[in-house]
Amino acid sequence: xxxxxxxxxxxxGLPSNDTTILGAGDxxxxxxxxxxxxWLLFKTDAVVEGIHYTSDAxxxxxxxxxxxxxxxxxxxxxxxPVAALVTLGLPQEYDPKWALAVYAGMSELARRYRVAIxxxxxxxxxxxxxxxxxxxxTVDKNKCLKRSGALAGDAIFVTGELGGSIQGKHLDFExxxxxxxxxxxxxxxxxxxxxxxxxxxxxxxxxNSSGVGAELLASxxxxxxxxxxxxxxxxxxxxxxxxxxxxxxxxxxxxxxxLLDAWKLEFPxxxxxxxxxxxxxxxxxxxxGNRTRDILEHGYTHFA
Amino acid sequence: xxxxxxxxxxxxGLPSNDTTILGAGDxxxxxxxxxxxxWLLFKTDAVVEGIHYTSDAxxxxxxxxxxxxxxxxxxxxxxxPVAALVTLGLPQEYDPKWALAVYAGMSELARRYRVAIxxxxxxxxxxxxxxxxxxxxTVDKNKCLKRSGALAGDAIFVTGELGGSIQGKHLDFExxxxxxxxxxxxxxxxxxxxxxxxxxxxxxxxxNSSGVGAELLASxxxxxxxxxxxxxxxxxxxxxxxxxxxxxxxxxxxxxxxLLDAWKLEFPxxxxxxxxxxxxxxxxxxxxGNRTRDILEHGYTHFA
Numbered sequence: 259x260x261x262x263x264x265x266x267x268x269x270x271g272l273p274s275n276d277t278t279i280l281g282a283g284d285x286x287x288x289x290x291x292x293x294x295x296x297w298l299l300f301k302t303d304a305v306v307e308g309i310h311y312t313s314d315a316x317x318x319x320x321x322x323x324x325x326x327x328x329x330x331x332x333x334x335x336x337x338x339p340v341a342a343l344v345t346l347g348l349p350q351e352y353d354p355k356w357a358l359a360v361y362a363g364m365s366e367l368a369r370r371y372r373v374a375i376x377x378x379x380x381x382x383x384x385x386x387x388x389x390x391x392x393x394x395x396t397v398d399k400n401k402c403l404k405r406s407g408a409l410a411g412d413a414i415f416v417t418g419e420l421g422g423s424i425q426g427k428h429l430d431f432e433x434x435x436x437x438x439x440x441x442x443x444x445x446x447x448x449x450x451x452x453x454x455x456x457x458x459x460x461x462x463x464x465x466n467s468s469g470v471g472a473e474l475l476a477s478x479x480x481x482x483x484x485x486x487x488x489x490x491x492x493x494x495x496x497x498x499x500x501x502x503x504x505x506x507x508x509x510x511x512x513x514x515x516x517l518l519d520a521w522k523l524e525f526p527x528x529x530x531x532x533x534x535x536x537x538x539x540x541x542x543x544x545x546x547g548n549r550t551r552d553i554l555e556h557g558y559t560h561f562a
Numbered sequence: 563x564x565x566x567x568x569x570x571x572x573x574x575g576l577p578s579n580d581t582t583i584l585g586a587g588d589x590x591x592x593x594x595x596x597x598x599x600x601w602l603l604f605k606t607d608a609v610v611e612g613i614h615y616t617s618d619a620x621x622x623x624x625x626x627x628x629x630x631x632x633x634x635x636x637x638x639x640x641x642x643p644v645a646a647l648v649t650l651g652l653p654q655e656y657d658p659k660w661a662l663a664v665y666a667g668m669s670e671l672a673r674r675y676r677v678a679i680x681x682x683x684x685x686x687x688x689x690x691x692x693x694x695x696x697x698x699x700t701v702d703k704n705k706c707l708k709r710s711g712a713l714a715g716d717a718i719f720v721t722g723e724l725g726g727s728i729q730g731k732h733l734d735f736e737x738x739x740x741x742x743x744x745x746x747x748x749x750x751x752x753x754x755x756x757x758x759x760x761x762x763x764x765x766x767x768x769x770n771s772s773g774v775g776a777e778l779l780a781s782x783x784x785x786x787x788x789x790x791x792x793x794x795x796x797x798x799x800x801x802x803x804x805x806x807x808x809x810x811x812x813x814x815x816x817x818x819x820x821l822l823d824a825w826k827l828e829f830p831x832x833x834x835x836x837x838x839x840x841x842x843x844x845x846x847x848x849x850x851g852n853r854t855r856d857i858l859e860h861g862y863t864h865f866a
Contacts, residue, residue, distance in 0.1 A: 259658050261684055264658055264661060264684055265683075265684060267658065267661075267662060268650075268661060268662065268665050268684070269681065271669075272665075272669060272678075272679040272680075273669050273672040273673045273676075273677060273678055273679050274678045274679075274680075275644070275645070275676050275677070275678045277644055277645060277678060278645065278678045278680055280680075281678065281679070281680040281681055282679075282680060282681030282682070283681065284681075287645065287647065287680035287681045289644065289645055289678075289680065289698070291595075291597065291600075291602070291644065291700065292597055292600075293595065293596055293597060296595075296596075298595070298698070300645060300647060300680060300696070300698060301647070302606075302647045302648075302649050302682055302683065302694070302696045303683065304649050304651070304683065304685045304694070306651070306685055306686060306687055308688070309685070309686050309687075340579070340581055340593065340595065341579070341581060341582065341591065341593055341604060343591065343604060343605070343606045343696065344606075345606050345608050345694055346572075347608070347610070347692075354563050354568055354571065357568060357571075357572060358571060358572065361572050361576075365575075365576060365577050368577040369577045372577075372579050373577060373579070374576075374577055374578045374579045374581060374582045374585065374593075375576040375577050375578075375585070375586075376576075376578075376582055376584075376585040376586060376591035376593065376604060377573065377585055377586030377587065377588075377591045378586070378606055379569075379606065379607065379608065380565055380568055380569060380572070381608045381610055381613070382610060382613050383610055383613075383687070383690070383692065384612070384689070384690075385688070385689040385690070386687070386688075386689070388651075388687065390606070390608070390649055390694050392604070392606045392647065392696035394593070394602070394604060394698070396595065
């Protein structure tokens, strides 16, 4: 059973209450606790040694990554982060300096985004270190961006460049907090997600949640240099590799040109690419030269 | 370096912001997000196979325990739980039925306390399962009970019976939510904590936070049957064993008798014991028959 099937089973029929605006299934949970203008965003994310980082990764980067992943999810809903709790799993024999350096990396990032680190715990995990972050944020009720709002005809955009994150970016990426805020303020973003499972998988999350399909144009997909240096075809890396932590979103096609123009002025150092469109037909296809390929459930695995 | 020393190092100088009412160092973090009458409570807690439960523990009980630990911390601040996120660490090859049963145990408890489970994630931990819960709650600003409010002269109370939790109670205990709410509503509770590290260790958390000392009367300490059946002296088990998840709190001595009387009417099935008093002198001692023992930093280790 794969992760997605298990999650479907586990999240069916979970307990809810009248604070729940959005439960499992988006970048963050959304809660209404009675603030007049804002909802709460609630997110947890864990990184595990040997899975999400190697034992020789710099501890500062491990700390940075763990918090940055959660920040990226808050960004993807156009929220602002507020406070974090940290769970640090350590073997019985550990190096206190390693733990302190993890916290130093995390704290530096937290200060940059005015996130309070308000506690957490250390726990024993004998075989490997792990780090889990729980993050609380808020979002304006009228700006909250879900995965489920994409409409047929929307243009699909992605920030930055995709693929090959494992070569370094997965440890030191910057969450697209400022960009997401700006997008939610100035354009009619219909759906947004951060690219953590890979472009194909995350666009699939948007189309599944929204009950639509998508067509992508291969030549428009921003393939990173790192994707070109990896072992697989670069286009496949850009579509399938995880942990890009870029923003993937849809806007009405009529806003696409204005968005590209305004973006260049606002964020001249960061690429923004229009990579395709949302379709009424629920299929998910890639136009690549003269060929058209179906993109299957979890990636770019079906070559015509 | 022990856990407490490490935590002291890790939590020194953590980033804060203007929402932080209480950061690391109490049962929950306390945040002011702008609600007129309430603060937010924020807590995470992890249980790890082989550390907090054995591989043959019933999965429903593992799920129960993971959430109940967090609920116990919210109770200890006189708060009400709202919503939880769940991180489930599983080996590559796992039994989906086990994971579903963990969720079933957790969901049953969540429904009883009207807690929404609003998502989380599964992650790979090859060697052992683990379960981390992040819990959000609220507390009336004028009822929030910290560890740091104990005053010289206060009577010290504990609910239930202590010691030997490892024989079963650590998996199926009920968080003292109702009792904590009742206490905060009807009496002038000065400080409260849930007994997770053991009576001696947790009372030490109260006295250290409050800048006071304590004297306990051994004959008043409610030693559980389970503590009498373990391998160590029962009084030592009652003082040192962890995971009792009872409430430990202090009230002005003048309210002690009225509290005991009212408690018996309100909670006839649950013992409440007055076990000693808070002292101005920062020492921590136990009167046991004719002898007086010093209780050291992390337990009952100094025999006269």
